[in-house]
Amino acid sequence: MVILDRIKDIFSKKAAPVQIGRPFASYQFINGVFVGVDDNKASYITNGYELNDVIYSVVTLVTDKVRLPEWGVYKIQDEQALKSYLGIMRRKDISGEDFKKALHYKKKALELVNAGKLTELMQYPNEYETMQDFAAFSTGYKMLTGDRYIWGEMLQAGANAGKPQYLHVLPSQEVTIIAERSAFPIKEAGYTMSAIGGTFTKEQVLHDKYPNYDWDVNGSHLYGMSPLKAALRRLSRSNSAVKSSAAMFENQGVKGILYMDDPRVMGGNFNVAETTKQVEAVKEKLTRGEWAGAENHGRIGFSGYKLGWQDVGLSPVDLSIIESEKWDLKRFASVYGVPSQLVGDSDTSTYNNVKEAEKALASRCAIPHLTSLRNSLNRKAQGDWGYKGSNYFIDFDQTCFTELQEDIQEKSTWVNQLRVLSPNEQRNLLGLETIDNPLFDEPWITQSDGVPLSEWQIEDNGDMGKGDEDVPDNEA
Numbered sequence: 083m084v085i086l087d088r089i090k091d092i093f094s095k096k097a098a099p100v101q102i103g104r105p106f107a108s109y110q111f112i113n114g115v116f117v118g119v120d121d122n123k124a125s126y127i128t129n130g131y132e133l134n135d136v137i138y139s140v141v142t143l144v145t146d147k148v149r150l151p152e153w154g155v156y157k158i159q160d161e162q163a164l165k166s167y168l169g170i171m172r173r174k175d176i177s178g179e180d181f182k183k184a185l186h187y188k189k190k191a192l193e194l195v196n197a198g199k200l201t202e203l204m205q206y207p208n209e210y211e212t213m214q215d216f217a218a219f220s221t222g223y224k225m226l227t228g229d230r231y232i233w234g235e236m237l238q239a240g241a242n243a244g245k246p247q248y249l250h251v252l253p254s255q256e257v258t259i260i261a262e263r264s265a266f267p268i269k270e271a272g273y274t275m276s277a278i279g280g281t282f283t284k285e286q287v288l289h290d291k292y293p294n295y296d297w298d299v300n301g302s303h304l305y306g307m308s309p310l311k312a313a314l315r316r317l318s319r320s321n322s323a324v325k326s327s328a329a330m331f332e333n334q335g336v337k338g339i340l341y342m343d344d345p346r347v348m349g350g351n352f353n354v355a356e357t358t359k360q361v362e363a364v365k366e367k368l369t370r371g372e373w374a375g376a377e378n379h380g381r382i383g384f385s386g387y388k389l390g391w392q393d394v395g396l397s398p399v400d401l402s403i404i405e406s407e408k409w410d411l412k413r414f415a416s417v418y419g420v421p422s423q424l425v426g427d428s429d430t431s432t433y434n435n436v437k438e439a440e441k442a443l444a445s446r447c448a449i450p451h452l453t454s455l456r457n458s459l460n461r462k463a464q465g466d467w468g469y470k471g472s473n474y475f476i477d478f479d480q481t482c483f484t485e486l487q488e489d490i491q492e493k494s495t496w497v498n499q500l501r502v503l504s505p506n507e508q509r510n511l512l513g514l515e516t517i518d519n520p521l522f523d524e525p526w527i528t529q530s531d532g533v534p535l536s537e538w539q540i541e542d543n544g545d546m547g548k549g550d551e552d553v554p555d556n557e558a
Contacts, residue, residue, distance in 0.1 A: 118302065
């Protein structure tokens with residue numbers, strides 16, 4: 083991995099003890115204790131993401147969505163509008179109208195600025211990744227292991243001293259937490275990686291994690307809980323089912339036993355040489371090209387002797403492997419909150435379902451992960467990474483999620499069915515600019531006729547819409 087090479091290179095140049103703020107610290111933490119975790123986080127990658135195609139598909143669906151938005155640094159202009167924007171975007175069932183309001187509040191609350199090095203990091207956090215890939219990569223680690231660790235490689239001199247020069251995603255399955263247990267509550271004091279023998283300070287590392295409710299006096303609850311831990315038995319069973327069905331399809335094993343069941347043979351009235359010759363002939367036909375292969379499917383074979391057959395083992399259908407795999411797909415998708423229609427659930431994969439599923443994938447999966455990363459970046463930037471009091475706000479661009487926007491065609495049909503609306507009211511409902519003309523502010527009787535209320539007349543005889551044209555005497 084590039085990140086490990088980078089860490090090893092820096093660590094090899096800094097063998098002597100250094101102070102907090104340096105890329106590494108090889109000193110012992112006072113009262114710091116290494117905290118183990120009663121979990122094999124590496125197995126979630128090797129036996130989950132790398133081995134199970136459903137897990138791979140679910141994680142890839144989310145990380146591909148997370149990869150979409152651009153990132154930037156903003157100046158806060160309106161605190162109240164910012165709170166309204168953040169509050170709306172927390173909803174997982176956000177409507178098109180709510181999404182439109184959120185973008186309006188964001189435009190009012192935040193102004194995109196050039197924050198120098200911080201803006202550069204939001205485009206290229208390091209020499210080998212874009213910010214989009216960085217966000218997706220770190221989200222993948224969090225989904226699989228429950229933890230996301232980001233190392234801020236600090237500048238040592240110049241105007242940006244004490245601020246990150248680069249940001250790197252640490253392999254979460256290799257990170258060990260060093261805890262401060264001298265007081266309650268137990269706190270994280272630092273981190274170490276046995277693979278490179280280096281120690282990171284708490285100030286250098288951003289730790290974002292899933293909740294872990296299994297509190298432990300030794301501090302193992304400081305690690306996030308992987309969603310796959312809740313589905314561990316299902317993951318093991320799913321891998322076994324795939325392995326079993328693959329073995330049946332690939333090498334078949336012994337499907338059954340073909341045996342001689344002819345009374346002439348069973349009664350002893352047979353010629354051994356002739357019988358052996360007949361068995362070999364049947365075997366030859368069964369195993370060679372005359373009967374084998376897809377082109378011979380359904381072909382009927384003949385034998386001069388009566389034969390019997392005994393099945394050996396069970397088929398994937400008999401073992402309900404296929405049915406269990408369908409349920410595994412649904413349950414793994416449920417663990418991560420991903421709509422199963424997008425993972426290959428053919429039972430519910432209609433066009434409308436998939437359309438709504440794409441919206442749910444953005445609002446219930448991608449945006450919460452992006453929000454968690456954004457909040458963690460802002461927390462570290464305003465605290466340990468040197469931007470405290472700067473009024474900067476790191477954020478991602480939500481406009482790339484077009485599936486959350488209103489369906490203009492559907493809304494236009496609804497608006498056109500409303501009666502006694504002014505054209506400007508119509509345009510406002512559709513998000514269009516109003517027309518500066520008094521007639522367009524008046525209610526119109528029917529939108530199709532295009533007649534303002536002030537020009538619509540009602541005669542005494544009940545006729546509507548007629549003007550003062552002359553009426554012939556014989557019709558008066």
